[in-house]
Amino acid sequence: MSQRTRRWTTLTFALGALALVLALTAGRAVANPLPQAGVSNESCLQCHADPSVTLKLEDGSTVSMYIDQAVFDNSIHGKLGYACVQCHTNLDGYPHPEFSALDRRDLSLALYDACFKCHSGQYERTLDSVHERALESGNRQAAICTDCHGAHDTQQLTDPQTDKLLPEARLHIPITCAKCHNAIYGKYLTSVHGNALVNENNRDVPTCIDCHGVHNIEDPTTARFRLLSPEICAKCHTDPSIMDKYGISTDVLNTYVADFHGTTVTIFEKVSPDAPTNKAVCYDCHGVHDIQSISDPQSGLEFRENLLKRCQVCHPDATANFSSAWLSHYIPSPQHNPLVYYVNLFYSIFIPGLLSGMGVLVVLDVSWQIRRRRAASRANKEPSESPPAPEAPSPGSAPEGGASHEASSDGENHRAGGEQL
Amino acid sequence: MSANETTLATARSGRVRTERTFVRFNLVQRWEHALFLLTFTVLLLTGLPQKYRTATWSQYILATPERLETIRQIHHVAAVLLIMLALYHVGRAVVRLFQRRLSGEMLPVTQDLRDGFKMLRWLLFIDREKPSFGKFSFEQKFTYWFFIFGTAIMILSGLLIWFPVLFTRVLPGGIIPAAKLAHSAEAIAAAIFVIMWHSYHVHIERLNLSIFTGRLSEKEMREYHAREYERLIGESDSPPDGEPE
Numbered sequence: 001m002s003q004r005t006r007r008w009t010t011l012t013f014a015l016g017a018l019a020l021v022l023a024l025t026a027g028r029a030v031a032n033p034l035p036q037a038g039v040s041n042e043s044c045l046q047c048h049a050d051p052s053v054t055l056k057l058e059d060g061s062t063v064s065m066y067i068d069q070a071v072f073d074n075s076i077h078g079k080l081g082y083a084c085v086q087c088h089t090n091l092d093g094y095p096h097p098e099f100s101a102l103d104r105r106d107l108s109l110a111l112y113d114a115c116f117k118c119h120s121g122q123y124e125r126t127l128d129s130v131h132e133r134a135l136e137s138g139n140r141q142a143a144i145c146t147d148c149h150g151a152h153d154t155q156q157l158t159d160p161q162t163d164k165l166l167p168e169a170r171l172h173i174p175i176t177c178a179k180c181h182n183a184i185y186g187k188y189l190t191s192v193h194g195n196a197l198v199n200e201n202n203r204d205v206p207t208c209i210d211c212h213g214v215h216n217i218e219d220p221t222t223a224r225f226r227l228l229s230p231e232i233c234a235k236c237h238t239d240p241s242i243m244d245k246y247g248i249s250t251d252v253l254n255t256y257v258a259d260f261h262g263t264t265v266t267i268f269e270k271v272s273p274d275a276p277t278n279k280a281v282c283y284d285c286h287g288v289h290d291i292q293s294i295s296d297p298q299s300g301l302e303f304r305e306n307l308l309k310r311c312q313v314c315h316p317d318a319t320a321n322f323s324s325a326w327l328s329h330y331i332p333s334p335q336h337n338p339l340v341y342y343v344n345l346f347y348s349i350f351i352p353g354l355l356s357g358m359g360v361l362v363v364l365d366v367s368w369q370i371r372r373r374r375a376a377s378r379a380n381k382e383p384s385e386s387p388p389a390p391e392a393p394s395p396g397s398a399p400e401g402g403a404s405h406e407a408s409s410d411g412e413n414h415r416a417g418g419e420q421l
Numbered sequence: 422m423s424a425n426e427t428t429l430a431t432a433r434s435g436r437v438r439t440e441r442t443f444v445r446f447n448l449v450q451r452w453e454h455a456l457f458l459l460t461f462t463v464l465l466l467t468g469l470p471q472k473y474r475t476a477t478w479s480q481y482i483l484a485t486p487e488r489l490e491t492i493r494q495i496h497h498v499a500a501v502l503l504i505m506l507a508l509y510h511v512g513r514a515v516v517r518l519f520q521r522r523l524s525g526e527m528l529p530v531t532q533d534l535r536d537g538f539k540m541l542r543w544l545l546f547i548d549r550e551k552p553s554f555g556k557f558s559f560e561q562k563f564t565y566w567f568f569i570f571g572t573a574i575m576i577l578s579g580l581l582i583w584f585p586v587l588f589t590r591v592l593p594g595g596i597i598p599a600a601k602l603a604h605s606a607e608a609i610a611a612a613i614f615v616i617m618w619h620s621y622h623v624h625i626e627r628l629n630l631s632i633f634t635g636r637l638s639e640k641e642m643r644e645y646h647a648r649e650y651e652r653l654i655g656e657s658d659s660p661p662d663g664e665p666e
Binding site: 267270272275276317318324327332338350365366 | 474475477480481483484485486489541543544545585586589590591592593594595596597598599601602603606607609610613614617618621625626
């Protein structure tokens with residue numbers, strides 16, 4: 001490698017590192033940059049406050065170019081005093097540069113990457129999302145920033161101090177997703193979570209994004225999502241600060257992992273999270289979007305016949321008894337699953353007892369053997385004390401069958417044997 | 422065979438010691454032990470990773486659902502072999518019982534309790550005399566019966582968790598998780614037993630290969646099974662009954 005190429009390589013690396021630092025810091029650069037407009041919003045509104053302004057698109061349709069100032073002023077960007085041209089950066093005068101789009105959707109797709117300028121962090125996370133993949137594969141309806149957040153009426157959703165979702169935004173989320181996923185929204189509303197959110201304004205229940213994520217929404221139909229899904233439910237269901245209010249056990253994950261299905265599911269979590277599994281995960285029994293309370297009279301799993309129906313989905317020949325093989329998330333106790341409790345109790349006494357009993361006998365035996373060997377080595381030094389050779393039986397009297405003869409040529413011990421011919 | 426060897430050795434060296442050996446296990450028993458050893462080892466090796474599934478080492482063994490399926494299949498094949506072996510062992514005993522040919526030498530008797538206490542006293546240097554045993558010492562009987570009951574528990578609980586839908590047609594459902602627990606705990610008890618007790622007595626205390634060779638030397642008979650030795654020697658005038666059981 002020549003000196004010059006090396007210098008170029010170093011320079012490229014330095015520039016790359018600089019770009020990386022800039023890219024990483026850019027994501028956080030949202031906090032109130034002062035509006036610095038070349039062109040004031042008033043100038044834009046001279047034309048765009050007129051409801052009759054339209055743009056003709058290539059498919060022959062027209063799209064209104066009217067901006068309702070009240071709506072914009074009520075949006076987060078309006079409130080903070082941002083200028084139109086901070087998003088519409090190519091429009092710094094009149095006449096506007098030539099702009100064309102195939103249709104209304106094409107227009108949105110052409111303009112939405114303006115968000116990237118300030119919200120690059122969120123924008124980049126969407127690049128990993130199932131929506132982005134759908135977009136890439138040609139589905140133009142897949143959600144882009146403005147489909148969820150709106151364009152000129154964007155609302156504040158998180159607390160700028162804590163970065164946490166604002167309480168009033170929680171209600172807004174399922175409605176947003178419902179714009180496309182309406183059937184699932186319908187199911188969600190019937191679920192114990194959706195019902196509590198909408199009818200009781202409960203702030204603890206999950207909305208769509210608590211399970212699916214926000215910008216990097218994962219494909220929920222993959223083997224990986226299925227295998228790791230118990231962790232999603234466990235986020236809230238192992239947290240006593242949420243569950244205690246409702247008297248819900250926080251042992252649901254432990255007990256699931258300890259039982260048949262969870263055992264197999266969790267084996268692969270670390271080593272091969274992409275492994276497909278047909279073992280039941282939380283939502284196979286409790287439902288996906290239509291999750292019901294276990295005490296629901298229609299489908300609550302507290303009732304054996306409802307539980308059995310769930311068992312039979314995978315175990316078609318299961319009988320009523322079979323459903324009680326599942327411990328229902330209880331830790332075995334004399335009240336719940338006494339058989340398991342007493343078997344466990346037996347072995348928790350039996351195994352340590354066995355271990356210590358055998359341990360004592362073996363240790364005693366070892367110590368005895370050591371003493372015997374010491375005694376034997378002392379005796380070897382004084383051969384006169386060695387015991388006399390045992391009396392050898394005569395060949396004629398040897399029992400047949402039960403005992404037999406075997407010969408070996410053993411030089412050292414030949415005197416001990418009686419059969420010298 | 423023995424007589425021939427004696428002659429040859431005599432012709433060659435002229436210095437010959439004959440050692441009497443005593444038949445301890447017949448061929449069937451030696452094969453039973455070998456098969457038990459094999460299936461026990463395979464079952465333990467394929468079962469332990471499933472028991473300790475949360476441990477890292479086990480997760481690298483189990484790794485993928487295909488691998489786990491293979492391990493489970495090996496476990497099931499070995500289990501079927503063990504079940505056949507157990508049925509043969511029990512069946513043979515039952516047949517011999519009806520033929521009135523079943524020897525009672527493995528049955529626990531009160532003498533075994535006394536032997537156990539004597540052994541303890543001797544190990545604690547209270548008694549100077551080591552207790553003498555019959556054909557099977559109390560330790561050996563304990564080992565045998567531990568494995569008999571352990572194998573019964575393992576086979577029953579194993580079948581329950583292998584065919585839960587079938588068994589819950591008649592049995593209550595709670596028996597399935599109880600069987601899973603028992604299968605897992607009894608396996609550990611058996612593993613501890615083999616490692617601490619059995620392998621100590623047949624490898625470390627003294628190397629006793631009679632279960633493979635079928636025979637014990639006269640010296641070993643005198644030292645470890647004195648009562649049986651004396652019985653055989655005493656009987657040696659009259660022909661002893663056939664093969665031992």
